[in-house]
Amino acid sequence: MFANFGSKVTILEAASLFLPREDRDIADNIATILRDQGVDIILNAHVERISHHENQVQVHSEHAQLAVDALLIASGRQPATASLHPENAGIAVNERGAIVVDKRLHTTADNIWAMGDVTGGLQFTYISLDDYRIVRDELLGEGKRSTDDRKNVPYSVFMTPPLSRVGMTEEQARESGADIQVVTLPVAAIPRARVMNDTRGVLKAIVDNKTQRMLGASLLCVDSHEMINIVKMVMDAGLPYSILRDQIFTHPSMSESLNDLFSLVK
Incomplete structure (x- = not known):
């Protein structure tokens, strides 16, 4: 998006492969498209330090030293549950802080459900919507819906x-x-x-x-x-x-x- 607006964009990828979850032919096509837009892609780029100098952000890695106007970090997200102290209500969380639920989104506490990103897993808006459908069916329907019904999530x-x-x-x-x-x-x-x-x-x-x-x-x-x-x-x-x-x-x-x-x- 930023490249389309005329910004110079550099992607620092820590992995040795670009888009490792995709097939290589698909990833290679995407890399070609991005490079044609002027985007630089640097693999095996382990960022060691980030600093500020005047109005710029300086990014230091083993293979690149960059001075940029803005830095976007895409490192994943963890549920912000610690401050809620779910353990006080008997609600279990996993090692990443996500609330543990069963296939009908019951937590480990009676009569408490959890839905959306807080449960971990796929963090898409449409998954949260389907979570709502499951809980709604539990509360107001026949209680037959579950995460087992999800097939081939695109x-x-x-x-x-x-x-x-x-x-x-x-x-x-x-x-x-x-x-x-x-x-x-x-x-x-x-x-x-x-x-x-x-x-x-x-x-x-x-x-x-x-x-x-x-x-x-x-x-x-x-x-x-x-x-x-x-x-x-x-x-x-x-x-x-x-x-x-x-x-x-x-x-x-x-x-x-x-x-x-x-x-x-x-």
Whole structure:
């Protein structure tokens, strides 16, 4: 975002891989997009010290010394529960301070539930909303909802273009021992992307040859944050990939690229 506004951006990554949770082809595509925007990416950058000098922040690491106007630290978050002293109410927390809950979000204290980021795990707005649905069903419904109902939770990284993923990566699918097919489609082949003048990125899907079901998808393209929800619904329903291959979508739209992507499955 800052690079799009004209700022010079440098990413210091402590790991030896950029975006280690993503498949290498997806991560490499993202790195190329960012570098084309003028973003520098420095790997194995362990920050040793941060200091202030006049109006700048100075970042000291083994491989880089930077003087910058602003510093954004992305190091994860821990629930701020200590000051609440949950132990006084018999509520257990884990080693990171997250409140311990069961699959229906009961805490270890009777008649007390916890929801949202305070329970740890996936820290997404839509997970908090689903937490609310579970607790509402406990209090006002039949008490049948639980976190076990959550299947194939998708996520999006709102870069430009956005990355969206659901299910397994290719690496995870291969490690599972499944007999898979992996198909990819360059965004440049999508008519709508050409109309929108943004042909960066790639679509990728993993299909189980035995069941013909999708195991996962990574979409790096314009509107991927909308498209991924279509993929998730088909996966949740246990339907074969051919549903998306043969679906009738509006034209020109990014969604119709799912026809082309899954037509590549043999």
